[in-house]
Amino acid sequence: MHNKVLIIVPAYNEESNIQNVIDKLRNFGYDFIIINDCSSDGTLDVLKKNRVNYISLPVNLGIGGAVQTGYKYAYRNGYDIAVQVDGDGQHNPKYIKDLITAVSSGYNMVIGSRYIENIGYTSTAARKMGKGVLSFLIRAFLHSKITDPTSGFRACDRNVLKIFQKDYPFEYPEPETIVQIAKKKYRIKEIPVAMNERTGGNSSITPLKSVYYMIEVCLSIIIKFIER
């Protein structure tokens, strides 16, 4: 059975990274759509110059809103599998086929985890500790062992697509969606991936905000667990 796959690339102020991402994705030949989240830099110019498929949002929605836009597009255009690949170049497209294979083998959502094999760039020590706390919380609530709950490198099938295009967390989508999907008894799996360090520009999560971020995410997961 041939699956129709769409790569969703959210991008916010990635003028120095997005060209690289476009070139790599074109090499692999998947359908992809770049969501320009109202970037204030030259990201849109790069997209126009490359004549890629893109959606340029009129206001900045953040990672949650931008990715959901991609899911809406994927759902409405009949795609079977949607894969998120960040516009900053940290996700390596060579793992996309592994994600797709895992989804096809019967999982509803497959996450590319940096911590199963601990290769490649695994982020700062402070963030790793925070993610450990998150993993623990998720395991406690949902009895599912997720080693990399903040990884945006993930693929989902049409069942999950149908949910996301209508209902997607706004603030901290990566861990919140795990709770959201696991609560509905869908099957989630992780596969090992190696991620790259950010090559240009700045991450939108500064190191100063990391601790505050971690507390907020833990609380959000608890709220998400209470919901519905």
Place this chain on the structure above:
Amino acid sequence: MSFRLHLSLIIGCLLVLIFIVSLIKRRKLEVKYSIIWIISAIILLLFAVIPDIVEFLTYLLGVQTDSNTVYLLIIVFLLLVSISATISISFMTKRIITLSQEIGILKSEMSRMQNDILNFSDKNKPDITESEQRINSCK
């Protein structure tokens, strides 16, 4: 504090907590506001269950009575919530203005495109102005 007052306060706080949890369950609140309200409800319940905390705060703040402390804290909390709400409203207003402008510009571009398409395909039609009128009149 009389036992009856103490009991009424605890029951009142439990009702508030149940109400907040039901709001969260029904997804009536954005996650971040759910966090604020449920933490507030828990703190309120804590005050009701352990009045010593309020006593300590009364002493710390130099307030006359325990009830004054509770009023003061609740008023400060409500002030912060209102200010935060007006900030959110201002932010959303700007975004709505931007969205309206984008929709207006989109409609105008679409109408121009429809015009171009009809002009192109109606090369053999005698009355082009009538088609133009039809497009311009429908929103």
